[in-house]
Amino acid sequence: MTDQAVDTSGPARSPGTEEPSGATPSELLGRQRELKSLQEDIERAGLDTIAGRKAPRARVLLVAGRPGSGRSTLAAAFAHTLAGTSPAAGSAGPLPWAAPGRGTGDYPDGVLRVCLTDPGGARVPAVRTAREILGLLSLASPPGADADELTGMVREALAVRRLVLVLDDAVDAEQVDPLLPDGPGVLVLATATGPLTGVTDVRPCTIGGLDTGSAVRLLARVVGQVRITVDPLTAETLVEECGGLPAALLLVAGWIAARPTASVADATAHLRRTPEDTDQPVDARPLARALRMAHDSLLETPARILRLLALAPAGLADAHTASALAGCSVSAARRTLDDFVALGLLRKDGAAEPLYEVPGCLAPLLRALLEERDRPAETGLARARMLERTVRLLHSCRAVTEPEGSPARRTLAGLPRALRFAGPEEAALWLRVRLPSLVAAARMAVADGELDTLARRLIAALVRALAAHWGTEAAAPELYGLHGLVLDVAERRGLARERAAALLNLADLDAGTGRTRAALARYRAALDAGREAKDLYATGRAMESVGGAHAELGDYPRASDWYGRALAQRLAQGDREGEARLYGRLGAVHAYAGRYGEALRNWRAAASGHRRLGDLPSQARALSEAARVQEYAGRPHDSLRTCREAVDLARQAEDVRLQAALELRLADTLDRLGDPAAASLHRATAQRLLGEGGAAEKTCETNGVPVES
Template identity: 75%
Template sequence: MTDQAVDTSGPVEAPGAEEPSGAAPPRFLGRERELKALRADVGHAGLDTLAGRRAARARVLLIAGRPGSGRTALADELVRTLLAEGGHPDGPFRVRLTEPGGTPVPTERTARELLDRFGVTGPPGADGDELAGMVRDELAGRRAVLVLDDAVDAEQVDPLLPDNPDCLVVATSGGPLTGIPGVRPCTIGGLEAGPAVRLLARLIGEVRITVDPRTAETLAEECGGLPAALVLVGGWLAAHPMASVADATRRLRESADTTEPSAGPRPLARAFRLVHDALPPVSARILRLLALAPAGLVDAHTASALAGCSVSAAQRTLDDFVSLGLLHGDGAGRPQYEVPGCLAPLLRELLAERDRPAEIQLARARMLERTVRLLQSCRAVTEPEGSPVRRRLAGLPRSLRFPGPEAAAAWLRARRPALLAAARAAVEDGELDTLARRLVSALVRALAVHEGTESAAPELYGLHGLVLAVAERRGLAREQAAALLNLADLDAGNGRTREALARYRAALDAGRAAKDLYATGRAMESVAGAYAELGDFQRASDWYGRALAHRLGQGERAEEARLYGRLGAVHTYAGRYGEALRNWRAAAAGYRRLGDVPGQARALSEVARVQEYAGRPQESLRTCQEAVEWARRAEDVRLQAALELRLADTLDRLGDPAAAGLHRGVADRLLNQKGVTYEIRSAPTEK
């Protein structure tokens, strides 16, 4: 696990108490020998250099150590030193490779997070190999430091290694990364006695160390020299000013025989139990429930929902945890905290030991329900004043309301990693599927309204995949059809037409199973569009015909007219001009019956286009003149100008350049009047 929050630089301050940007970083204690070796390894000649060849990839430095040993802090100090020397001006770029639960993060998510840091959006639905390739391309021209924190194995690291020897990769792990050539390992253990005692002095003051320096050294030995354990014990001593260093040492020794081996190193587990058992029962319960925090990220609302207490009480408790070294503060957006990675397995172990499964499930349900309500509020605040949604929003407690759209968007940005993790965890859990579906739905709507569907497409793709997983598990055909359609639309929009076609056909089956007429018709039409995109116009016309028959049976006249137009377009691309004319005329007649003047004008313009392609210029001229009149009635200046240009081209072919010039002049005046342009095609678009 990562141990960024409990490093050798001492406890992290609560939000609002951080040093201002630009202030000198806290002094790093110890590790002089390791830092010297790592800095020497940066410039160490590799095998390629010794052989007279330029290195093909970035140098990889590995810092290996147990959770809580300060490996992340050492990586941070190394990077800070390198940046101060100016050797790698581009960066650093940091990403975590393990979730708080110990699950390796998939390459797809890791690469997408790095691309976000580069300001690049990866295609929705792209796999890990494609996205990792984009990461390597972005790093090809940079002199950057890439920090890969808490790697489980070489398979996580290798796809992200830059093909650029000017870059440097610093990885942290619990063991060796076998399989990566040329990796330079640095294995660390506990701090030496001197730095360990100085860390304790920083936490509790020099006086309590000075009065009993020998016992302070003994206490550091009891903590195994682990910075994380020292921070916890130091936090306990700071919270108990009447206790001595000897008291802490005695308590740790007494727990040596009662603390069973746990998910973390034994000294860290003993220090954690010492702090936990000294907490008031309510605070101790809140601490254990933080094991349920998605992605290890928690704010006051999350803690409040988990424990069933007020938001203000939860906020005070979280601030207390920061001072005890149990949480890492994060000032992004609203106050947010992170559970140190080395403590996450200890929290989960203690939660399973002390709390009943029913209580844990209830806490998880409360957290999801609170998250859903916050997301609904986040979206509702963007609605106009006085709307029904805003009136409902006014009835929510003040703590669940945002002062404005900007504050809601900032909260959504800050909490997005936790929200996405909450959605994934809820779906994987499988016990709260109704809440999981509501959470995903609320998150999709909030992202769409604040970031836009296109910008949020990568996240939306993953969320629709979660909806599909729940729908398949629960046998919900209607939701399954909707999720498949959404995923297929994103596939189609990113050039994965064949994958989209497969999903559209699966959505059609699900829509029929659910007897969902809308999903069935939509899927038929989308299947046709996919075939048209692939250039299979015969199948496209067949499926558009099926979709049209479906709409005819429902009496949906507007959709009928639109589908006649789609059929006309497909027949035009296929060169079947007779069929194209019949369908475009049917579309024009449908729009006329609906009283849709713009639609009628556009359908007639397409009739004229097909007549021109079919070599019938006189008919095209008459139809185009009729379409111009309807475009004028519709006040569609762009279409009117385009048709005037088409008339000019047709008159040129008929040998009347004077009349053609008049129509071009009309088109120029229309375009200059509105400052618009319109593209006129003289042949069918090649597919």
């Protein structure tokens, strides 16, 4: 149905238009009663207050309405009114109509907003919601933490703040209840389709379509007052056809505004000729019909781009996403996306390289259109193109951090200009802003099941980019989820080598956050996978890590057993560096267990291994630990002689900090031998080496664990 096609080569303007088509209304129309009801709900006494008890949890307000009714817009307006903030202030995300900031109202810590439903309609897991809230509060979340731990951190963080927490598009009470903090400092404002049965002391503020007068004024804002004034009755009829839904009205208004010669009567007739989607619920049909009318009025290429935006990860797209999906140039895709904004089909931020958002109420309708009009093979090809483009952008994002003249930078120079970043700062900003959609793209690729090779490449590229720009420690929460996705693909495809690598990475992150027993279980599973794949590196690393986990748990006999197994494999492979490291680990656990003879032999073997490798600093550290063991064993004179040998090696290596640390250890040994004068000379030497004795003393303390291990 294309009786009047739009080429979307540039946004049209109708005569007398006060605001651009698709513009967000500067004030909320027709919702004064609902705003008053929400305000009164805050002021009314809660059940606990009536019963004479202090309110144990945050107050919860609910805006209930069907998609397209403007429930999110109402929640945003009310939240920012309470907080005394502007929706554009404090922006930290791609489309942050609600973001933390300093407010001037009753909630000076501003507004936080998270969406509890994915664009595809799936509920967002509590782990992701909690991590998003902690991220908005600039708080780190431990990688691999479960939902209970993360929601507990959210409640604890919110308990000391005064802000409005908007939980948009909640599915049920189970999504809301775990996030409610104790105390009255936070107001929780949820939006949902129906009541949230299970959340105590909450009354829904139910909204439907706009009243006729407000809906007509909304049309006039977009299309201009003149076209409304000449035919007011038809405008009212158009409102009835749209069910008063603001989202449907804005789509029809965008259709009118793009056609300077079209009247309201033309739009009404066109809308009536557009067939209803009987597969949709009755209350969703006006919006579905308005979208179909806007879609069918586009030319073939823009219409296809619009449908393919249903594939945009997390409902977010940029010019590269649209270009890859449709197979067109980046500049043409950007123009088309801007025209969709003018038609009320998308929202965008104000960045130089903007990010576009598919409204949540339109995402499932676009997906239905995509399934109706496009063949699965074409859809799969478009998704593959998008993921391939994302991989190339991530490679570029990482390569820009490499030194000039490196192979990665030479490869980067050969890429098209549109795929290159001006510098590391621009790439880091792109990565930060695009991260939600990048992670969503990885999840989507894994869930697809037919694009596992692309999924693995995408995840690998994202991991490298995060490590390059953030560092592995700062990126650990994101990396944990990505390694989990790799594990899903490896288990589905029976890829033992990849399964071993993913399990090792996950176990390392578990160990780094103190979940040693969970790490131990994963290291054992990685060992089994490595043996299945006949991967000597994975099996050796897994055995060494199993030993480390047992050592952390204080089970030194098992730790030494596993270190011994790993050492036997390194000896068979001729891996001298690995041998020296494992001798050191064995020396440490034997010392902890009080087996000083075994510990000394292993530290001596470690020192010999480092000597053969020509690594003087590591040799000095190993001898230093051997001296410590000799002291524990009651052989102070031997300890003094070994420590002096270590100092000489550090001096030869010209490692000033290590030499100073060893001088201090030597001084401590001399003190215990009853020679304070010599000890004082060695402390003075350490102070001269570093200029400050405190820094050297901090370096000296290794607690029996060598630096190189």
